[in-house]
Amino acid sequence: MRNQAPWVPDNGDGTYTNPVIFADYSDPDVVRVGQDCFMTASSFNCIPGLPILHSHDLVNWTLIGHALNKQPPFAVYRRPQHGNGVWAPAIRFHEGEFYIFYPDPDFGIYLVKATDAAGPWSEPLLVKSAKGWIDPCPFWDDDGNAYLVHAWVDSHCGIHSILTINRMSPDGSKVLDGGRTVFDGTVSHPIIEGPKIHKHNGYYYIFAPAGGVSTGWQTVLRSRHIYGPYEDKIVMARGNSDVNGPHQGAWVQLAANEDWFIHFQDRGPYGRVVHLQPLVWRDDWPVIGKDIEGAGKGEPVGHYRKPDASREYPLATPQTSDDFADPKLGLEWQWHANPEKQWLSLVHRSPGLRLFSVAQHETTVNLWGVPNLLLQKFPGPEFCATTKMEFQGLHAGNKAGLLVMGVDYSYLAVERTAADYRLVKISCMDAPGGSNEVLQDQRYLSNNCLYLRVTIETAALCNFSYSEDGNTFVGLGEPFSARAGFWIGAKVGLFSIANRPNDGYADFVWFRIEG
Numbered sequence: 037m038r039n040q041a042p043w044v045p046d047n048g049d050g051t052y053t054n055p056v057i058f059a060d061y062s063d064p065d066v067v068r069v070g071q072d073c074f075m076t077a078s079s080f081n082c083i084p085g086l087p088i089l090h091s092h093d094l095v096n097w098t099l100i101g102h103a104l105n106k107q108p109p110f111a112v113y114r115r116p117q118h119g120n121g122v123w124a125p126a127i128r129f130h131e132g133e134f135y136i137f138y139p140d141p142d143f144g145i146y147l148v149k150a151t152d153a154a155g156p157w158s159e160p161l162l163v164k165s166a167k168g169w170i171d172p173c174p175f176w177d178d179d180g181n182a183y184l185v186h187a188w189v190d191s192h193c194g195i196h197s198i199l200t201i202n203r204m205s206p207d208g209s210k211v212l213d214g215g216r217t218v219f220d221g222t223v224s225h226p227i228i229e230g231p232k233i234h235k236h237n238g239y240y241y242i243f244a245p246a247g248g249v250s251t252g253w254q255t256v257l258r259s260r261h262i263y264g265p266y267e268d269k270i271v272m273a274r275g276n277s278d279v280n281g282p283h284q285g286a287w288v289q290l291a292a293n294e295d296w297f298i299h300f301q302d303r304g305p306y307g308r309v310v311h312l313q314p315l316v317w318r319d320d321w322p323v324i325g326k327d328i329e330g331a332g333k334g335e336p337v338g339h340y341r342k343p344d345a346s347r348e349y350p351l352a353t354p355q356t357s358d359d360f361a362d363p364k365l366g367l368e369w370q371w372h373a374n375p376e377k378q379w380l381s382l383v384h385r386s387p388g389l390r391l392f393s394v395a396q397h398e399t400t401v402n403l404w405g406v407p408n409l410l411l412q413k414f415p416g417p418e419f420c421a422t423t424k425m426e427f428q429g430l431h432a433g434n435k436a437g438l439l440v441m442g443v444d445y446s447y448l449a450v451e452r453t454a455a456d457y458r459l460v461k462i463s464c465m466d467a468p469g470g471s472n473e474v475l476q477d478q479r480y481l482s483n484n485c486l487y488l489r490v491t492i493e494t495a496a497l498c499n500f501s502y503s504e505d506g507n508t509f510v511g512l513g514e515p516f517s518a519r520a521g522f523w524i525g526a527k528v529g530l531f532s533i534a535n536r537p538n539d540g541y542a543d544f545v546w547f548r549i550e551g
Contacts, residue, residue: 041353042416042551045095048351052095052312052342054279056298059354059413060307060525061087063124063171063230066094066286066298067134071346073288074127074153075298075310076103076136080523081121082370082411083107086136088153089354093345094288094296094312096352099367103136103148103157106374115397116372116407118468119522124230124284126173135208137163137172137184141192145172145184147208164202164211168193171284174208175233182206183262185218185242187229197222199231199244201263218257218264221246225255225268230284237320242266245284250302252281256322272297272313272324275335279311282336287315287322292344297324301336305442305496305518306414307525311336312343356415356549361387365410369529373407380410385426385543391532393434393540403445403531404467411441411529414518416551420491421528424506424545425450427457428484435460436532436542438488440498443468446516447531448488448500450481450542457481461500461513468522476513492518496526 043058061077068074071092079085084102091097107113107121125138134150136157144166150157163184172186182204190196202215221228225246232243242257253273257266274280285299295315300308313325313336325334358366363382371379381390394408403409423438430436430452437449446463459479464471479502487503496518501509518526528549532542 040551041356042419042549044351044353046342046351050342051339053339054311054337055301055309056095056312057089057097057310057354058306058416059309061089061310062300062308062523063283064285064298064300064310065124065126065232066288067127067129068288068290069129069153071291072153074134075286076125076127078124078523079104079122079370080119081107081113081117081372082524083113083374084370085122086125086138086148087367088155090153091352092349094290094298094343096349097354098352099354101154101367103150103155104138104160108146108160108162109143110374113374114407116405118404124171126171126232128174130174130176135174137174137208139170139172139186141168141170141189145169145186145211149208161209163209168195171230173232174204175235176206177235177262180206182208183233184211185231185233187231187244189229197226197228199228199242216263218242219266219268221255221268227252228255232284232286234287237317239320241322243284243287243322245281245299249283249308250280252283254282254284254297254299254324258320269321270333271322272334272336275328277336277338279336282311283308290343290345292346294344295322296343297322303525305520305526306417307520312340313337314340354415356412357547358389359387359546360389360544365389368412369410370412371407372409372411375408379408385545387545389530389544389547390429390541391436391530391544393430393436393532393534393538393542395534395537401470402464402467402473403439403441406531406533408533409439409441409529409531411439411527413527414492414496414525415549418493418551420489420550421547422487422489422550423530423547424485424487426485426543426545427452429541429543430457431534431538431540433535433538434532434540434542435534437530438490438500438528439531440490440492440516440518440526440528442519442521442526444517444519446498446500446513448490448502448512449531450486452540457484459486459502459512463513463516479512490528492528
């Protein structure tokens with residue numbers, strides 16, 4: 037394996053290759069402030085949520101923080117709520133502050149704010165209690181009036197394919213009216229969602245995808261008036277490219293006055309990866325991607341020149357590996373529910389991560405309902421994840437190891453019995469359906485230190501192996517095909533659980549991802 041990031045989009049010759057982030061940053065939105073660009077994305081039930089990424093050139097991205105450390109309502113999100121939580125957010129910069137509006141389709145529209153994109157961010161404020169409101173985006177007009185545009189999700193309220201604009205207080209803290217429907221896409225743009233509103237050259241524009249995540253297109257609406265009527269136009273579709281969707285994102289104008297569009301593509305077990313497209317204006321309509329036929333409708337590019345960011349910047353990709361030497365977890369890690377302090381320690385073994393053996397809920401039949409799974413996104417099409425684990429702290433009934441998680445999952449774990457330790461290879465198919473785990477293979481262990489590895493190949497095929505010396509690895513169990521979770525890609529990471537309350541633990545000395 038090469039000791040480098042699994043996916044580097046910057047080709048080093050003034051060009052880039054899509055995706056610019058080969059990881060699950062669904063529903064990306066971007067704001068530029070000076071020479072800096074900041075991205076956030078959906079995070080659903082995973083915490084910390086609302087990731088904040090930074091770039092100068094829209095190609096090289098670094099994770100700099102999260103805007104949501106704990107998800108409300110707190111009692112609800114103590115347990116995994118797969119597919120719920122933070123749906124498509126919008127990030128804006130207004131009068132010296134960053135604003136992120138995000139929807140929870142079960143509870144309403146929330147707002148968090150910060151003066152520094154890296155944080156700290158304010159506690160979530162419930163701007164509007166509502167059921168089925170999704171994908172909010174704020175807009176402050178030249179006359180001082182503020183608005184909020186949003187879409188609807190049929191599964192939660194029986195409404196879909198329409199966009200609504202509400203008056204909003206200038207500070208974003210409340211919605212002021214019942215709203216007006218400004219577009220009905222039922223016939224020509226079904227499932228229209230993800231609206232992002234802008235003003236340009238005297239027109240109001242709403243960028244919104246339609247047609248569904250894996251089969252749709254990019255729609256843009258325009259009007260001379262905030263409430264319409266709006267004209268509609270498809271400005272990007274799949275065409276002859278291999279980019280299905282392509283789905284919602286953000287129009288960004290760089291300081292050099294170049295226009296670009298960030299969007300996502302659904303790649304199944306790899307999640308919703310991030311693409312960058314050129315954007316040009318023609319007859320006051322945006323054209324996104326490469327307009328092969330000259331009809332004002334582009335298709336995604338795979339390889340293109342990099343944006344003009346005034347100068348070259350170092351190569352960067354979102355973080356993955358962690359040596360656990362800092363007093364806080366690396367930004368790449370997320371839990372499946374609101375975390376508890378007693379789940380881990382970074383001081384009991386320094387450097388190293390101690391994961392305490394958290395007792396599973398009495399109704400738990402597999403890991404789908406377990407909150408203390410410490411996971412991160414798949415970072416590329418092919419990669420290798422390895423961890424060094426010390427397990428002398430496990431008590432009888434404890435289990436800890438390396439996991440690939442989705443609606444199907446598989447793991448290598450050390451299990452402590454009353455008499456000994458054993459290494460087990462486990463798989464579970466259709467975890468949401470309550471399926472039981474299946475033991476594929478096992479080995480009895482004679483020492484208290486082990487190296488665990490999973491190698492992900494093309495099409496997300498996972499091969500698990502272990503080593504006693506860190507050099508020679510032995511495969512265990514059959515290959516496993518990773519699958520996505522609910523609205524998120526498959527994830528890789530660590531866990532430590534118990535079948536009854538006790539004080540056992542496992543130590544992870546480091547975790548490394550290589551391409």
